[in-house]
Amino acid sequence: MRRAGVVGHPVAHSLSPVLHGAAYRTLGLDGWSYDAIDVPDGELAAWLSGCGPEWAGLSVTMPHKKAALALADVTDPLAATVGAANTLVLQGAGAGRLVVAANTDVHGVAQAVREVRGADPATSAVVLGAGGTAAAGLAALAELGVNSPVVCVRSSARAADLLQAAHRMGVDVTLRRFDQAARFILGADIVLQTAVAGAADPVAAGLTAELARSGARLRPDQVLLDAIYDPWPTALARAWEDCGGCVAPGWLMLLHQAVEQVRLMTGVPAPVDAMRAALVAALP
Structure with missing residues (x-):
């Protein structure tokens, strides 16, 4: 019997059990189970200490991604660079157990963009938001060849952790105000929307207005990845598509980060198609 799960607060809404459960069934891992576990903020260390072999x-998931990093015995270099872990792999048992921290959000962002954009090189990008997903997005953009993105934030004071992560990555970030985002996303090859649900609705209105004034359209190779998948489509995703751009839905990022988690936890390649089908069927 092997156990895995997702820890967060709140966590009942998580679709991770759908993804991992589909993987276990397809792989024939009959002795494996995966559950959603509500762990309040500040209690992850105590909860983890009670986990058996x-x-x-x-x-x-939130609010534990920084705490998870601090609890690890071994940290993947990518997670250390981003400054957050969304995956803990437990190896061994008892006093000899090792907790290994990783960040698969980077893989999720990069693969989601590649899936809809293909291998075309990108030279410019805009990130909306300054949280943990934004930091993973910066690492993914660097992997995709963009090392000088514009980051639009609602509060520059809250961007300190993101700027430190960017420095560790060797990424040169230009900070701009969130209410200026519409003008910057017009020419971007890739836009990553990582702010909370509803925050980018004014950006959608600004984008539509800017293009209406100029009579221009977005290029089909301009990709928006909106990390929000409920509700879907977001106002920004709808406006982006209506204006000619290409949209990578947030659930695509969720899928690909889970694919990498399954590989890390089970040691075998994940069944992407089966996980995709289960996720799409479970989407609101």
Whole structure:
């Protein structure tokens, strides 16, 4: 019997059990289970200490991604660079157990963009937001060849952690105000929307107005990845598509980060198609 799960607060809405459960069934891992576990903020260390040898790994969501990094015995260099872990792999048992921290959000962002954009090189990008997903997005953009993105934030004071992560990555970030975002996303090859649901609605209105004034259209190779998948489509995703651009839905990022988590926790390649079908069927 092996156990895995997703820890967060709140966590009942998580679709991770759908993804990992589909993977276990397809791979024939009959002895594996995956659950959503509500762990309040500040209690992850105590909860983790009570995990027995049957535990193989954890997906980590808000508000525990920084705490997970601090609890690790071994940290993947990418997670250390981003400054957050969304995955804990538990190896061994008892006093010899190792907790390994990783960040698969980077893989999720990069693969989601590649899936809809293909291999065309990108030279410019805009990130909306300054949280943990934005930091993973910066690492993904660097992997995709964009090292000088514009980041639009609602508060520059809250961008300190993001700027430190960018420095560790060797990424040169230009900060701009969130209410200026519409003018910057017009020419971007890739736009990553990582702010909370509804925050980018004014950006959608600004984008539509800017293009209406100029009579221009977005290029089909301009990709928006909106990390929000409920509700879907977001106002920005709808406006982007209506204006001619290409949209990568947030659930695509969720899929690909889970694919990498399954590989790390089970040691075998994940069944992407089966996980995709289960996720699409479960979407609101």
